[in-house]
Amino acid sequence: MQRCRADRGGRAPGGGRRGGHGPGAGNRAAAGTRGLRHRRRGGHAATARPAGRRAAPAGRRPPGRGPSHRQHRRHRRVGVTCGVSAPCADPAGDPTRGTLVTDRRDIPYRFEPTATAAELHGAHRDLAAGESSGVRATVAGRLMLRRVQGRLCFGTLDDAGGRIQLFAPAAVTPDYEDFCALSIGDWVGATGEVMKTRRGELSVKVEDWRLLAEARRPFPDKWHGMADVDTRYRQRYVDLWVTPATRSAFEIRHTMVAGIRAELARRGFVEVETPMLHPIPGGAAARPFKTHHNSLDCDFYLRVAPELYLKRLIVGGLTRVFELGRIFRNEGLSPRHSPEFTMLELYQAYADYTDMMTLTEEVSAAAATAATGGTEVPVGERTLDLAPPWRRVTMAEVVSEYAGRDLPATGEPGGSAAAELRGEADRLDVATEAGWTAGRILAEIYERRVEGELWGPVFVCDFPVEVSPLARRHRSIDGLVERFEAVAAGRELANAFSELADPDDQRSRFAAQERRRRGGDSEAMTTDEDYLRALECGLPPTGGLGLGIDRLAMLLCGTDTIRDVVLFPTLRPEAGTARPPTGGDDRPCC
RNA sequence: GCCCCCGUAGCCAAGCCCGGCAAGGCAUCGGACUUUUAAUCCGCAGAUCGUGGGUUCGAAUCCCACCGGGGGCACCA
Numbered sequence: 001m002q003r004c005r006a007d008r009g010g011r012a013p014g015g016g017r018r019g020g021h022g023p024g025a026g027n028r029a030a031a032g033t034r035g036l037r038h039r040r041r042g043g044h045a046a047t048a049r050p051a052g053r054r055a056a057p058a059g060r061r062p063p064g065r066g067p068s069h070r071q072h073r074r075h076r077r078v079g080v081t082c083g084v085s086a087p088c089a090d091p092a093g094d095p096t097r098g099t100l101v102t103d104r105r106d107i108p109y110r111f112e113p114t115a116t117a118a119e120l121h122g123a124h125r126d127l128a129a130g131e132s133s134g135v136r137a138t139v140a141g142r143l144m145l146r147r148v149q150g151r152l153c154f155g156t157l158d159d160a161g162g163r164i165q166l167f168a169p170a171a172v173t174p175d176y177e178d179f180c181a182l183s184i185g186d187w188v189g190a191t192g193e194v195m196k197t198r199r200g201e202l203s204v205k206v207e208d209w210r211l212l213a214e215a216r217r218p219f220p221d222k223w224h225g226m227a228d229v230d231t232r233y234r235q236r237y238v239d240l241w242v243t244p245a246t247r248s249a250f251e252i253r254h255t256m257v258a259g260i261r262a263e264l265a266r267r268g269f270v271e272v273e274t275p276m277l278h279p280i281p282g283g284a285a286a287r288p289f290k291t292h293h294n295s296l297d298c299d300f301y302l303r304v305a306p307e308l309y310l311k312r313l314i315v316g317g318l319t320r321v322f323e324l325g326r327i328f329r330n331e332g333l334s335p336r337h338s339p340e341f342t343m344l345e346l347y348q349a350y351a352d353y354t355d356m357m358t359l360t361e362e363v364s365a366a367a368a369t370a371a372t373g374g375t376e377v378p379v380g381e382r383t384l385d386l387a388p389p390w391r392r393v394t395m396a397e398v399v400s401e402y403a404g405r406d407l408p409a410t411g412e413p414g415g416s417a418a419a420e421l422r423g424e425a426d427r428l429d430v431a432t433e434a435g436w437t438a439g440r441i442l443a444e445i446y447e448r449r450v451e452g453e454l455w456g457p458v459f460v461c462d463f464p465v466e467v468s469p470l471a472r473r474h475r476s477i478d479g480l481v482e483r484f485e486a487v488a489a490g491r492e493l494a495n496a497f498s499e500l501a502d503p504d505d506q507r508s509r510f511a512a513q514e515r516r517r518r519g520g521d522s523e524a525m526t527t528d529e530d531y532l533r534a535l536e537c538g539l540p541p542t543g544g545l546g547l548g549i550d551r552l553a554m555l556l557c558g559t560d561t562i563r564d565v566v567l568f569p570t571l572r573p574e575a576g577t578a579r580p581p582t583g584g585d586d587r588p589c590c
Numbered sequence: 591g592c593c594c595c596c597g598u599a600g601c602c603a604a605g606c607c608c609g610g611c612a613a614g615g616c617a618u619c620g621g622a623c624u625u626u627u628a629a630u631c632c633g634c635a636g637a638u639c640g641u642g643g644g645u646u647c648g649a650a651u652c653c654c655a656c657c658g659g660g661g662g663c664a665c666c667a
Contacts, residue, residue, distance in 0.1 A: 130625085149630090150623035169624065184617070198625045217600070221616045223628045224602040230659045231601095242601095287666085335661080431667095444667095522666080561660095572658075 117162035185215025259370025274309035283307030322346035351543035411438030439464025471497035
């Protein structure tokens with residue numbers, strides 16, 4: 001039995017494919033962590049440099065000059081209370097400093113920035129070069145660049161929303177040598193007047209500052225950043241700082257998701273959370289992850305789809321519901337498939353699949369507009385426009401277009417329609433099996449040859465019933481169901497149908513799936529008696545939709561790989577960093 | 591499971607085809623420097639060349655196996 005992705009039955013653009021990685025304990029020492037030096041900076045601040053210490057002779061340095069920042073840095077690192085560091089640790093001469101500047105290594109418990117870099121750039125755009133604004137501001141973020149020029153130091157502070165320069169003259173900045181000794185990557189808070197340098201760079205003059213966290217590991221090259229994608233995925237906490245596209249992708253994803261939620265709220269949809277631990281994996285034909293609950297002493301499966309629970313809620317009277325959440329499929333990895341991925345599933349009572357088409361195109365367009373400001377998305381050399389309305393074609397039409405001749409949509413196995421389609425499948429080098437209906441063969445050709453060629457966005461409608469165990473039969477064509485896939489740039493973006501509400505028909509569809517399972521199909525669905533009981537309580541006409549959030553995010557971010565839109569993509573555990581908890585997981589924990 | 595590519599210092603990397611002291615840059619460390627913008631200049635240090643075998647007088651380089659990553663294909667279907 002050969003099946004295709006179209007026959008997963010559920011709505012999962014973003015499901016899995018089998019990968020080819022063999023087992024084995026890795027002995028790899030990741031480039032990003034191997035041999036990293038732990039930079040040491042002193043011991044405890046309080047003991048390293050007691051407040052109130054008097055200045056000591058400055059050694060061989062000329063009188064009237066402080067130590068170089070490098071010299072100072074060395075003293076800090078080894079935790080020495082050296083003479084040369086005393087001048088900047090002595091608060092006695094300046095009563096206004098208070099505890100803030102007693103010791104820069106004293107990390108505060110809280111800090112209050114008063115402005116972001118972006119706000120400052122907005123507010124002081126018209127300030128002339130060399131002028132001061134008279135306004136004080138406190139900013140905080142990571143020090144990304146540092147330019148020490150003797151008695152003057154410039155820093156580039158990134159607050160995750162933008163960058164602002166820190167301007168630190170030795171005559172103004174307290175603990176100047178310490179400030180110069182900050183590392184690239186250190187978290188710093190700085191307060192002072194907003195001004196522009198002679199070169200016109202908006203800056204905060206560092207009149208006071210605090211170290212908020214030190215970067216003990218050196219940050220990547222300030223210009224080249226991180227090139228190794230493996231390191232980028234594994235150390236996203238660094239990647240987010242040094243790869244602008246990474247931060248941008250997750251901003252786009254966030255605004256996209258927020259746009260979807262807003263659009264659904266506007267339409268009266270209620271957001272719900274249904275179980276992730278399923279006693280029976282259902283709602284899609286996919287291999288699940290299996291786990292075990294100790295107290296109940298029974299197995300659970302991580303959900304492969306929330307579908308059956310959401311439709312129970314329609315039965316329960318939540319007539320417009322959606323869930324935006326994680327799905328787990330124990331299948332292979334690829335640039336378009338992740339073992340855990342995010343899907344929007346929604347159900348609307350009194351609606352059919354044509355309503356779902358309208359909803360799909362409008363929600364997608366709204367999400368694109370929220371995230372990127374418009375509906376036109378660049379994909380490679382071309383542009384994809386998500387603005388409604390999207391083209392609507394039947395599967396038979398779109399396959400016929402591809403084949404260059406009219407092909408039938410339905411027909412019994414062995415019939416003339418099936419024979420005609422089988423001939424076409426052979427011509428297109430698509431493998432088929434005896435006993436398939438015409439619709440089944442058509443779906444196979446579509447999946448293998450046509451879908452990837454479609455630019456779209458387009459709704460491909462009307463699938464064969466045997467690959468859609470949860471969809472309602474087509475109102476006018478035997479052998480088909482009212483189901484569509486939305487395709488954009490050759491990829492399945494959404495999957496929806498008029499929901500099957502007839503408990504008798506549903507029971508027979510489950511039975512057909514059970515026969516497949518007995519035939520060795522590990523992804524076939526199993527009968528869910530409680531779901532049938534729910535249907536027996538009455539499911540009104542309902543339209544359902546599943547939309548792949550990662551897939552849409554990939555489109556809007558202009559990336560070809562799902563790992564670029566998932567913060568922590570599933571990877572093989574790094575050797576030496578991921579050890580299972582000792583003592584076993586079957587013991588009760590406290 | 592198969593095929594292709596990649597793995598050299600914390601980071602970016604040259605060297606590999608055609609075997610002969612592992613180049614350069616950033617960061618670090620020391621020195622100079624009061625309006626820089628990847629600051630600049632001088633100097634020091636930093637490498638199990640992914641791992642393990644093999645060939646060789648000699649291996650980052652050639653061969654084999656393995657580990658990790660990326661891509662493609664196949665299987666599941």
